[in-house]
Amino acid sequence: MSExxxxxxxxxxxxxxxxxxxxxxxxxxxxxxxxxxxxxIVASARELQKLIFDAGFAGIRxxxxxxxxxxxxxxxLAWREATAGYQLxxxxxxxHGILAPxxxxxxxxxxxxxxxxxxxxxxxxWVQFLSEPSGGSDLAxxxxxxxxxxxxxxxxxxxxxxxxxxxxxxxxxxxxxxxxAPKHRGLxxxxxxxxxxxxxxxxxxxxxxGSHFCQEFFDDVILPASYLIGAENEGWRVASGLLFHERNMxxxxxxxxxxxxSGGEDDGDVVGELIAITKAVGRSQxxxxxxxxxxxxxxxxxxxxxxxxxxxxxxxxxMPPPAxxxxxxxxxxxxxxxxxxxxxxxxxxxxxxGRDDPVGVLGQRWLGARTGTIAGxxxxxxxxxxxxxxxxxxxxxxxxxxxxxxxxxANRRQRG
Amino acid sequence: MEIELSGEQRFLQETVRKFLEQESPLSAVRExxxxxxxxxxxxxxxxxxxxxxxxMLIPEEYGGAAGEHPVLDLVIVAEEIGxxxxxxxxxxxxxxxxxxxxxxSAEQQQEHLPALADGSVIATWAMGEAPDGWEPxxxxxxxxxxxxxxxxxxxxxxxxxxxxxxxFLVTATTPDGVAQFLVPAGAExxxxxxxxxxxxxxxxxxxxxxxxxxxASALVGEPGGIGAVLEHQYQLAITxxxxxxxxxxxxxFDTTIDYMRNRYAFGRPIGSYQALKHRISDHKLWLEAAxxxxxxxxxxLDSEDEHVARLASATKAHxxxxxxxxxxxCSQFTGGIAQTWEHDMHLYLRRATVNRSLYxxxxxxxxxxxxxxxx
Numbered sequence: 021m022s023e024x025x026x027x028x029x030x031x032x033x034x035x036x037x038x039x040x041x042x043x044x045x046x047x048x049x050x051x052x053x054x055x056x057x058x059x060x061i062v063a064s065a066r067e068l069q070k071l072i073f074d075a076g077f078a079g080i081r082x083x084x085x086x087x088x089x090x091x092x093x094x095x096x097l098a099w100r101e102a103t104a105g106y107q108l109x110x111x112x113x114x115x116h117g118i119l120a121p122x123x124x125x126x127x128x129x130x131x132x133x134x135x136x137x138x139x140x141x142x143x144x145x146w147v148q149f150l151s152e153p154s155g156g157s158d159l160a161x162x163x164x165x166x167x168x169x170x171x172x173x174x175x176x177x178x179x180x181x182x183x184x185x186x187x188x189x190x191x192x193x194x195x196x197x198x199x200x201a202p203k204h205r206g207l208x209x210x211x212x213x214x215x216x217x218x219x220x221x222x223x224x225x226x227x228x229x230g231s232h233f234c235q236e237f238f239d240d241v242i243l244p245a246s247y248l249i250g251a252e253n254e255g256w257r258v259a260s261g262l263l264f265h266e267r268n269m270x271x272x273x274x275x276x277x278x279x280x281x282s283g284g285e286d287d288g289d290v291v292g293e294l295i296a297i298t299k300a301v302g303r304s305q306x307x308x309x310x311x312x313x314x315x316x317x318x319x320x321x322x323x324x325x326x327x328x329x330x331x332x333x334x335x336x337x338x339m340p341p342p343a344x345x346x347x348x349x350x351x352x353x354x355x356x357x358x359x360x361x362x363x364x365x366x367x368x369x370x371x372x373x374g375r376d377d378p379v380g381v382l383g384q385r386w387l388g389a390r391t392g393t394i395a396g397x398x399x400x401x402x403x404x405x406x407x408x409x410x411x412x413x414x415x416x417x418x419x420x421x422x423x424x425x426x427x428x429x430a431n432r433r434q435r436g
Numbered sequence: 437m438e439i440e441l442s443g444e445q446r447f448l449q450e451t452v453r454k455f456l457e458q459e460s461p462l463s464a465v466r467e468x469x470x471x472x473x474x475x476x477x478x479x480x481x482x483x484x485x486x487x488x489x490x491x492m493l494i495p496e497e498y499g500g501a502a503g504e505h506p507v508l509d510l511v512i513v514a515e516e517i518g519x520x521x522x523x524x525x526x527x528x529x530x531x532x533x534x535x536x537x538x539x540x541s542a543e544q545q546q547e548h549l550p551a552l553a554d555g556s557v558i559a560t561w562a563m564g565e566a567p568d569g570w571e572p573x574x575x576x577x578x579x580x581x582x583x584x585x586x587x588x589x590x591x592x593x594x595x596x597x598x599x600x601x602x603x604f605l606v607t608a609t610t611p612d613g614v615a616q617f618l619v620p621a622g623a624e625x626x627x628x629x630x631x632x633x634x635x636x637x638x639x640x641x642x643x644x645x646x647x648x649x650x651x652a653s654a655l656v657g658e659p660g661g662i663g664a665v666l667e668h669q670y671q672l673a674i675t676x677x678x679x680x681x682x683x684x685x686x687x688x689f690d691t692t693i694d695y696m697r698n699r700y701a702f703g704r705p706i707g708s709y710q711a712l713k714h715r716i717s718d719h720k721l722w723l724e725a726a727x728x729x730x731x732x733x734x735x736x737l738d739s740e741d742e743h744v745a746r747l748a749s750a751t752k753a754h755x756x757x758x759x760x761x762x763x764x765x766c767s768q769f770t771g772g773i774a775q776t777w778e779h780d781m782h783l784y785l786r787r788a789t790v791n792r793s794l795y796x797x798x799x800x801x802x803x804x805x806x807x808x809x810x811x
Contacts, residue, residue, distance in 0.1 A: 284609040295811050304811060307803075313811060314753065314802020321750035322725045329728035349721050406720055407713035411693055412710035 030091065031098030037075055037234030042068075042106035046435075055223075056232060062145070065109035069142030072109070072277075076409045079116070079140035081275045082124070086136035091297045093273075108278040115139055117269035119146035119192055122262040123211075124275075126250040131211065135190070147214075148262060149179035149193040149236060154430065156181065156394075158257060159194070160203045161420065161430065162169065166195040166210065166243060173197070173210070173219070175241035181395065184377045185221050185234035188214055197252055199426045206425050207255035209262075217241065228388040233395075256342050257314050266396065267344030270329055270351070288357060291317050297379055298365055312361045319354050326350055342409035349402040352393040359389035439511070439731060444503070449512050455487060456520040460637075465521060469636040474600055475523035477553075485523055485555025489513055493533050497550050507672065507737040511679040511730055516684030523637045525597035527676045528560035530607045531669045535616060538659030539665040544618065546731055548603070559603040561669065562592035562619075562643050569593070570796040572607060572614075572666040577645065578614060579608035579659075586610070586655075588617060588625075588648040594652075594794065598628045598641030605656065606645065613660025617650050624648065635790045636783055668737075671748040673795050675733045678755040679804045681791045682726040683758040688721055688784045692716075692766035699771075712769060719765060722758040729754055748810050749801040756791065757798040763788045 025033075046202040073087070074076045080096045082088020089095070120139050123132060123146075134303040138144040152162050164177025175195060185191065191214050198206030214221065218241035223231035250258040268274040294316050303309035330346050361384075363370055366382040373380030393399045407413045441449065454606045459480060485491070492509045494686020503509055510530055517526055533552055536545055551557035564570050565577065577590025588608055595604070604619045604626070619626060625648035657665055673770055694718070696707030706712060729751040736744040766779050767774045774781035794796070 085750045177799035291809060295809055298811060310811065311799060311802050313809070314805045317746070317805040317809060318750045318802065319751045320728055321747060323755055325728035325732035326721075326725040327728075328439055329724055329731065331694055336440055346721050346724060349717065353718075353721070373731070400714065403714040404710070406717040407707075411716065411720060413693070413696065413713050413716070416708070416710060 022257060024091070025095075027092070027094035027098040030095045031102045033101035033180065034077060034099050035075065038103050038106050041071065041075065042103065042108070045105055045107050058232075059187060062111055062184070065111040066142040066145075068107070069109040069112055070141075070204060073141040078277060079136075079275075080277050082120070082136065082140060084284075086124075086132055088136070089139045089247040096275075096277060099199065099277055103278070106197060108135050108367040109142065110278045111184070112142070112145065113269065113276045113278055113280045114148075115144070115188075116278075117189075117274035117280060118265045119148060121265040121268075121275050122192065122258065123249070125261050125265075126209070126258045129244075130246070131249070135211075142192055145184070145188040146190045147188040148187050148266075149182050149185070149191045150259070150262075151179065151181045151236070153178055153180050159259065159429070160207065161206070162194060162196060163430070164193070164195045164238065165199070166197050166208065168245075169380060171245050173245065174246075175210075175212075175238045178235060178237050180235040181187065181233050183233055185214060185236060186223055191236075192249060192258075192262065194255050197255070198427065200424045201253065202434075203420055203425045204256040204421050206253055207259065208252050209249040209255040209258040210243050211249055212243060212247055213243070216243075225417055226388060228384055230388075251298070256345060263397075264341055264344075267341070267348060270396070271327065271334070271344045271347045273331060273334070282323075289318055292360060292375065293372055294365065297362065297382065300379060301365065302367060303365060309365050312364055316358055316361050323350065342405045342407060343360070345397075345402040345405040346410065348397060349399055352399040352402065355392035356389050359386050359392075364387070374404055414421070445509065445512055448509060450775070451487065452513050452516040453519070455484070456516060456522050458526075459483065460520060460522045462783060463493055464519060465523065465637045465783065469633060474639060475633075475637045475688060478558075478600075481524050481558065482555035484526070485553065486637075487596065488591075489525050489526055490529050490533065490553045490555060491523075493530055494505055494537065494549060494553055498537070498545060500549070500553060503651060505734070507675060508731070509675060510672075511576050511734040514529065514676040514679035515730070516578055516681030518680035518685075518787070521635075521637045521684065521688040521780075521787055523803060525558050525560055525601070527673060527680070528596045528601075529558070530676060531673050532559040532603070534672050535605055535809040537670060539616070539662055541653075542655075543653070544656060548618070557602045558597060558600055560595055560597045560601040561597045562598075562604045562606045563670075564593050564595070564795075565591060566593040568793070568797065570794075572670045572797065573663060575607040575614060579607040579610045579617065581611065585649055585651040586617065588619065588645045588650060590645050592643040592645070594631070594640050595640055595643050598643050599630050599639050600619070604643060606643075607666070610659040612658075612664065613632045614662065614665070615659035616656045616662060616747075617654045618656060619645070619648060619650060619654065623650070635786045637787065638790070639742040640641045640790075649775050667745065670795065671733075673735060673746055674748045674752045675730065675737060677791055678726070678733065678751050679730040681759045681788060682723070682730050684784050685723055685726060685762050686786055688763050688766050688781070689719060689725065692769050695770055714771070715765060719762045722754070723762060726751075726755045726759055744759075746805065749804045749808065753798040753805070756793075756801070760788045760792050 079097055080091045084090040086396045092289030133365050135292055147206050150159055153165050157159050166173035166175045182420055191212055193210050195211055197208040218239045220237040222235050224233045224235055225231050238310035267272050295314055298309050298313055327347050330343055334343055362382040363386045366379045369379040375381045408415050488501055490501040493502055493506050495502045536548055539610045552559055563572055579586040579588050601621050606617045606619050625646040627644045697705050699706045733747050733751045736747050763785050773779050
């Protein structure tokens, strides 16, 4: 192998390539568009990812034997800098930043060589199936079962809150394979084509009217044992790895090439928009409105310095990996407060005009603001994680920890 | 962007911490306050100067020892001062030095920098005015041209170390615009009213100027031409104040976590109760934000970043508000004992409370942020 290209040279090459090959960014995130346009965005993202792969820029930190570039974090940062302002197939971020790193860490050689090249070249979108209708925060208390039958498993149950399952190809699904083991020790992780017989994917209509999350139902889905990721009944270890990669991605440190926008739907000019709205509703000179705008500016200004500080401490090993929860807590609280501030400034017009009105859209966003404090691990779970695993305070008492799962009390499902 | 401390900076941090543990333990701060003595002796400040606290901002060509990131170095010292609730006119000295470096004449620099650097002269910035007048470019204090000099009149409020200062750097409005003057504390017409000690480790005083005659050579920079210099001094003051506040908050946060682990109620550590764990987790987030903002602001000043004014006001608004909330809630977690004179909590609460107001309250800085953003 020849000598590795320097990050600077790589960045310069990426910059030149981007200028003549990538379209400029459009500005609208996938959360803000209707279903039809969403499918169009996904289709063009697949093409764009293929284009980047063919040009030799995809999977910058992935090993070359799986179609990656085998380069470093510095090269990844150079790519992100070089491609700022261009349209990127960032719908692949979850696949490249969460699922593929999990596959790389726990998958068999066959699984990796069969899927990683397709994942990097835009042919396969992956998604994780973790939460269930009966519980999301208590992940290890899940009820979906896969019962072994010789060399196959029979999958039954339901998963919920998967992002974009209806346009994705594969999933990793965490299921119970042993009811008699304590909750964490009876779980297994499987990979599975989403369009397998017996799988039904239903988009969920949210309070805002949009449908970006799905629920899946499994009716006697047959899974070969070769779909197991990691060993049978060791799924919690794989799930913990997956969640680590998720927090890492949110913190900007995972293997995804493109920048992950942690602010969710509105990562645009939040402050500029708020100022325009303050003027539009005639509150420019209202002292209270100005205090609220000032608070929003503070929240925007503190995000990067906070994230940079946490990431630096994580990299230096001065904070343990769960410290990524601090970043997640920040994005949850900040997003919610910004929605609240916008509603306060927008006043009556925010709740009387529809989403086509620049002030009316604030009332609509407010209705959806709780998604940001729940999705991806509720802020309460982040607070548990921070206090126990970062600060080191004693754990909550958990009566279900070392009890066979079949004996554990669940929602109105009392056993014994 | 410098986030991780270099080896030299870690050494500086260690040195400052040890020095303060030895020379200014909280017991000494308490003792001096109880006796009604000034919180530090001149000897203390000269020792601190010997350690380089004043020379850090001064480039080598002026006899100083400024490193590659002078403001970041000062921030490290300020954080330690906060952790120790230490005395000493660290912040005002840095601001006056900054003014002399950026707008002083060669004569002024030669005359004052060496004495400020070795701690033999104490200088302070007389900028604020009652009530809550912390906009540096709009002093009500007047400087009227008079012969070949000026007559200064006005009231400066909450001036740090006013009682012990040898030299005041006074902001005042002239017919040509805002200006700064070096005024000896002994000049005729200068009177200092010491204020009761709210923060037991620091002295503040009101300074009244009654027709104080100063020569034109007392001007630091040109009247009406020092807007950028003043803004820089203001940003530096905010940076050091916020670093100090973030440092003291981190210290009290750590102390409180320790208490929550070892204090038992109903057979379990109080730190095991989710009602407290969730609150402390939020505090952890906003504390990290405070420390991150202080570092980012220091970096922005060191690199002369164009958005530094916005970052300075955002930092002051966040640190001023959240640090006080954190310290106050730590006082709640620690319970009755933290409400006693003997417990150190109030020393931290006092400084965090004073720092909330100094150089502009969170409310004033949110207002400032709106103006900066064109609203």
